[in-house]
Amino acid sequence: MVAQIIFLLFTIAAIALFTFNFRKIIRNIRLGKSVDRNDQPIKRLMTMLRVAFGQSKMVIRPITAFLHFFVYIGFVIINIEVLEIMIDGIFGTHRIFHGLGGLYNFLIGSFEILAFTVWLACIIFLIRRNVLNIKRFKGVEMTSWPKSDANYILITEILLMTAFLLMNAADLKLQMLGVGHYVSAGAFPMSQYLINLLPSTENALIIIERSAWWFHIIGILAFLNYLPYSKHFHILFAFPNTYFSNLEPKGEFTNMASVTNEVKAMLDPSFVPAETEPGKFGAKDATDLSWVNLMSAYTCTECGRCTSVCPANITGKLLSPRKIMMDTRDRITEIGKNIDKHGEGHEDGKSLLDNYISREEIWACTSCNACVEACPINIDPLQIIMELRRFAVMEESQAPASINAMLGNIENNQAPWKYSPADRFNWADEK
Amino acid sequence: MEFKVPTMAELMAAGEEPEILFWVGCAGSYDERAQRITRDICKILHHVGVKYAVLGTEESCTGDPAKRAGNEFLFQMQAITNIEVLNGYNIKKIVTGCPHCFNTIKNEYPGLGGTYDVIHHTQLIQDLINEGKLKAEGGESFKGKKITYHDPCYLGRGNGIYEAPRKALEVLDAQLVEMKRCKSNGLCCGAGGAQMFKEPEKGNKDINIERIDEALETNPQVIASGCPFCMTMLSDGVKLKDKEQEVKVLDIAEITVRANGL
Ligand code: SF4
Ligand code: SF4
Numbered sequence: 001m002v003a004q005i006i007f008l009l010f011t012i013a014a015i016a017l018f019t020f021n022f023r024k025i026i027r028n029i030r031l032g033k034s035v036d037r038n039d040q041p042i043k044r045l046m047t048m049l050r051v052a053f054g055q056s057k058m059v060i061r062p063i064t065a066f067l068h069f070f071v072y073i074g075f076v077i078i079n080i081e082v083l084e085i086m087i088d089g090i091f092g093t094h095r096i097f098h099g100l101g102g103l104y105n106f107l108i109g110s111f112e113i114l115a116f117t118v119w120l121a122c123i124i125f126l127i128r129r130n131v132l133n134i135k136r137f138k139g140v141e142m143t144s145w146p147k148s149d150a151n152y153i154l155i156t157e158i159l160l161m162t163a164f165l166l167m168n169a170a171d172l173k174l175q176m177l178g179v180g181h182y183v184s185a186g187a188f189p190m191s192q193y194l195i196n197l198l199p200s201t202e203n204a205l206i207i208i209e210r211s212a213w214w215f216h217i218i219g220i221l222a223f224l225n226y227l228p229y230s231k232h233f234h235i236l237f238a239f240p241n242t243y244f245s246n247l248e249p250k251g252e253f254t255n256m257a258s259v260t261n262e263v264k265a266m267l268d269p270s271f272v273p274a275e276t277e278p279g280k281f282g283a284k285d286a287t288d289l290s291w292v293n294l295m296s297a298y299t300c301t302e303c304g305r306c307t308s309v310c311p312a313n314i315t316g317k318l319l320s321p322r323k324i325m326m327d328t329r330d331r332i333t334e335i336g337k338n339i340d341k342h343g344e345g346h347e348d349g350k351s352l353l354d355n356y357i358s359r360e361e362i363w364a365c366t367s368c369n370a371c372v373e374a375c376p377i378n379i380d381p382l383q384i385i386m387e388l389r390r391f392a393v394m395e396e397s398q399a400p401a402s403i404n405a406m407l408g409n410i411e412n413n414q415a416p417w418k419y420s421p422a423d424r425f426n427w428a429d430e431k
Numbered sequence: 432m433e434f435k436v437p438t439m440a441e442l443m444a445a446g447e448e449p450e451i452l453f454w455v456g457c458a459g460s461y462d463e464r465a466q467r468i469t470r471d472i473c474k475i476l477h478h479v480g481v482k483y484a485v486l487g488t489e490e491s492c493t494g495d496p497a498k499r500a501g502n503e504f505l506f507q508m509q510a511i512t513n514i515e516v517l518n519g520y521n522i523k524k525i526v527t528g529c530p531h532c533f534n535t536i537k538n539e540y541p542g543l544g545g546t547y548d549v550i551h552h553t554q555l556i557q558d559l560i561n562e563g564k565l566k567a568e569g570g571e572s573f574k575g576k577k578i579t580y581h582d583p584c585y586l587g588r589g590n591g592i593y594e595a596p597r598k599a600l601e602v603l604d605a606q607l608v609e610m611k612r613c614k615s616n617g618l619c620c621g622a623g624g625a626q627m628f629k630e631p632e633k634g635n636k637d638i639n640i641e642r643i644d645e646a647l648e649t650n651p652q653v654i655a656s657g658c659p660f661c662m663t664m665l666s667d668g669v670k671l672k673d674k675e676q677e678v679k680v681l682d683i684a685e686i687t688v689r690a691n692g693l
Binding site for chain 1 (some may be wrong): 435438455459460461469470485490497498499500501502503504505509534539542543584585588590615616617618619621622624625626627631633634636637638640641642
């Protein structure tokens with residue numbers, strides 16, 4: 001009874017804490033500008049199924065994709081196991097679903113195999129991250145926190161899976177000894193090899209089985225609460241992020257409606273502009289970005305696939321699209337914290353542009369879309385870069401001198417170069 | 432030119448309408464190297480007998496570099512002015528000689544009141560090959576030559592056009608070699624996003640050199656592309672590597688013209 005109460009309190013506390021933090025993130029995302037991403041629901045659903053469920057963009061790196069796939073599938077399926085743990089925990093039962101018989105054996109058997117593959121994949125990932133010299137895991141933005149974040153998660157998963165297999169092994173041994181309520185149920189293709197490592201006294205086995213059980217469930221609840229602080233949030237947000245991702249051709253940039261009005265009024269004095277919300281052009285701070293940009297910032301897994309294909313980054317420039325996403329996330333989180341502390345409308349004198357992302361970074365982008373293409377969960381760092389450029393150019397008139405010269409030429413000569421418009425057709429005269 | 436390039440104004444005066452408008456673009460109009468590509472596209476249009484026209488001096492920058500540099504005002508000024516001209520001539524179909532013009536007119540003009548059926552010149556060439564109107568016969572033979580194709584970002588990743596330019600190369604019976612980074616994984620030449628008009632940020636290499644190094648790894652006789660900006664960047668790279676004698680940088684239109692002996 002005591003155990004049940006403790007379990008219940010634990011679970012409620014964990015879920016409450018998670019909800020609290022989760023809602024904060026949603027609140028932060030809502031600080032972004034509105035953008036309509038509710039069109040074409042079927043196409044959006046298919047995109048989500050393909051990219052997030054089907055992991056279609058992972059396959060470009062087959063080995064990683066293979067390992068990630070096991071972790072992913074294992075994670076999804078082992079969660080079904082959590083259902084049984086929950087019911088057992090609340091009602092004080094043991095392996096409540098054992099009545100399913102053959103199906104139960106099949107389920108437990110496959111969970112075991114998956115637990116093992118997850119375990120193995122995480123070990124390989126851990127080695128890959130820390131021992132092998134992979135450039136993608138380095139970079140200026142990969143400071144101590146993003147590095148340890150990944151390791152914490154991998155170690156947690158390894159421990160959780162170990163606990164799961166150990167629990168099953170102890171259970172199996174208890175089943176074989178015919179102890180108390182340890183009914184004969186489940187198939188144990190993996191943990192059966194562990195039983196020889198375990199002690200043979202009943203009490204010791206029960207202690208191992210119970211401790212592993214508690215460790216496993218507390219671990220899962222702790223993991224849940226770790227997510228909002230971590231890049232591992234992607235296991236939840238990859239789904240909405242792909243659903244709401246941009247469906248238009250990558251080369252197409254948004255036409256700013258507020259500008260259209262002004263331009264039309266300039267070209268045609270009789271034009272009566274429609275009402276549009278006033279505001280600044282482009283983005284200086286994270287709140288000037290769209291909610292989709294902000295959601296993406298929370299979704300980014302910091303995998304660095306974007307940065308590893310970025311021509312600017314490859315050639316040693318400061319720009320790293322991964323950093324753009326991480327900076328955006330850090331800044332919007334900071335703004336959220338300010339609101340919690342000082343209430344809405346607090347100014348801390350900082351902004352995404354300059355305090356987080358430098359001019360040098362945004363001007364190094366060739367808008368080549370390689371980062372967008374490479375992102376396994378359809379994040380668009382280029383959009384953020386463009387919004388920052390728009391602010392720099394339209395609000396501050398602060399572009400590199402040669403860019404200003406080019407803009408001046410377009411304005412005066414209708415070409416980015418300083419040639420006379422009258423000469424535009426000269427090419428036809430030459431041989 | 433051995434023939435006269437028709438303008439919209441002339442056609443209009445004669446009470447005629449073209450099948451397709453050839454949008455030349457700023458680079459194609461003023462850049463000496465790109466002008467040659469422009470003339471070659473005209474040769475192709477003339478050769479197959481498509482009724483076409485250009486805007487001539489009535490054409491203006493699409494606004495692409497302004498937009499990518501972040502100046503939406505200037506972009507829309509250009510766009511809306513151009514749309515007025517295009518709609519004034521009742522244009523339906525457009526072929527461009529530049530992926531940047533192509534992308535802008537195709538994707539960004541509709542939202543501002545200009546909706547056209549836009550194709551890039553490599554797509555036009557692909558269609559003409561499919562229709563049997565271009566054959567890769569009668570001119571320079573590319574048979575067995577090593578050709579590598581560089582995907583312009585705004586044609587490839589920007590709009591998903593990977594096959595059309597390759598089709599034009601396949602009919603040559605040449606030896607097509609892909610670079611390590613190609614198609615959706617292609618590497619930018621370094622000119623896009625208004626980079627063409629400024630010095631690169633400091634780093635340890637220029638992007639076009641990185642790209643040329645990769646292209647040269649395939650030991651090509653020809654590096655092909657379909658964009659006047661890529662043309663500049665790639666040619667500069669080849670020049671810097673002192674490989675001008677061995678390696679030619681050619682646009683798909685130029686290759687097509689040579690192969691067909693136009
Ligand atoms: S679009 Fe910009 S940030 Fe993204 S890969 Fe290309 S140069 Fe890098
Ligand atoms: S933006 Fe996408 S590709 Fe880049 S680090 Fe984040 S998840 Fe990876």
